[in-house]
Amino acid sequence: MLQSTTLKFLQTLKKNNSKEWFDVNRKQYEIAKADFAALIDAVIKTFAKKDPSIANLIAKDCVFRINRDVRFSKNKEPYKTNMGASITAGGKKIQMAGYYFHLEPGGKSFVGGGLYMAEPDKLKKIRQEIDYNWEAFSKILKNKKFIESYGDLDRSEGMSLVREPKGYEKDNPAIDYIKLKSWIALQPISDKVLTEKDLVKTISTAFEALYPLIVFLNHALSE
Numbered sequence: 001m002l003q004s005t006t007l008k009f010l011q012t013l014k015k016n017n018s019k020e021w022f023d024v025n026r027k028q029y030e031i032a033k034a035d036f037a038a039l040i041d042a043v044i045k046t047f048a049k050k051d052p053s054i055a056n057l058i059a060k061d062c063v064f065r066i067n068r069d070v071r072f073s074k075n076k077e078p079y080k081t082n083m084g085a086s087i088t089a090g091g092k093k094i095q096m097a098g099y100y101f102h103l104e105p106g107g108k109s110f111v112g113g114g115l116y117m118a119e120p121d122k123l124k125k126i127r128q129e130i131d132y133n134w135e136a137f138s139k140i141l142k143n144k145k146f147i148e149s150y151g152d153l154d155r156s157e158g159m160s161l162v163r164e165p166k167g168y169e170k171d172n173p174a175i176d177y178i179k180l181k182s183w184i185a186l187q188p189i190s191d192k193v194l195t196e197k198d199l200v201k202t203i204s205t206a207f208e209a210l211y212p213l214i215v216f217l218n219h220a221l222s223e
Contacts, residue, residue: 001199002039006032007105007191010081014106017077029066033083036103037063039199040085043101047204051211053089054099061091082108087207089218095119097183097217099207105191111206112150114184115217122221127165127178129220134174140212141177149209150185153177159184183217185210 009032013022022029037059044062048055062085070076081104088098099113118126130137140146141153161179164170168178177183187206193199 001197002103002194003032003035004195006035006103007194010083010103011105013079014081017079017081019078022079033063033066036083036085040087040101042200043203043207044087046200047087047099047207050204050208051214054087057087057089057091059085062087064092087113095122096221097214099210099214100184101203103194105194107188107191109189109191109194110186111189111203112184112186113207113210114153114182114213115221116182116184118182123181125223126183126217126220127168129216129223130174130177131168131172133216137174137177137216140216143209143212145209146185146213149187149206152185153180154182154184154186155180183213185213 005028009025009028012025013029040059040062044054044057044059048057064080064084064086066080066083068075068078068080070078083103085101086092086098087100088094088096090096095115095118097113097115100111102108102110115122115126155176159180159182160176161181164172164175164179168175172178189202193202196202
């Protein structure tokens with residue numbers, strides 16, 4: 001579980017997003033940061049029993065900095081109003097398929113994962129793997145646990161090409177998934193669930209439903 005004070009800190013930061021306020025409240029940030037890290041460490045310890053590839057990770061390898069990169073953004077607010085962790089074999093800086101937890105009070109938290117905005121060479125490998133092994137990929141998406149947890153991969157606006165990639169036909173049975181630029185699945189988490197004692201179990205259960213997809217994607221990338 002997370003402490004209610006961690007959610008409160010992020011909510012207050014959203015209303016006071018400035019370096020001056022942050023400096024005065026840095027102690028509260030450090031407490032919230034430690035609380036979030038403890039949750040991620042607990043999730044890793046629990047879920048590594050299912051996916052040993054993450055067993056050597058600690059929260060520090062996975063949690064993103066709260067500072068925003070404002071160099072190329074019109075929004076100059078210096079801090080994120082969320083906390084995020086990418087639990088991926090090799091750590092957050094490695095572009096492999098993995099798991100993600102996003103903490104953002106106000107009904108914007110979620111759990112999920114996959115591979116986000118893959119680089120061109122990785123796009124090619126995954127599309128080819130889906131095409132060659134459509135039956136296996138389709139079986140993953142039709143799995144009861146996956147459907148109950150996520151419904152489908154995120155196919156919202158901007159996540160997919162308008163037209164089929166070069167070399168693929170419109171009537172390919174896998175074309176809707178071959179056209180994707182990211183292969184991710186997301187499950188919302190309410191603010192109430194965030195402070196419940198079984199939050200680690202909730203996140204781990206969601207990751208378990210995603211595990212076959214992560215294995216499939218990373219196998220494609222290793223080819």
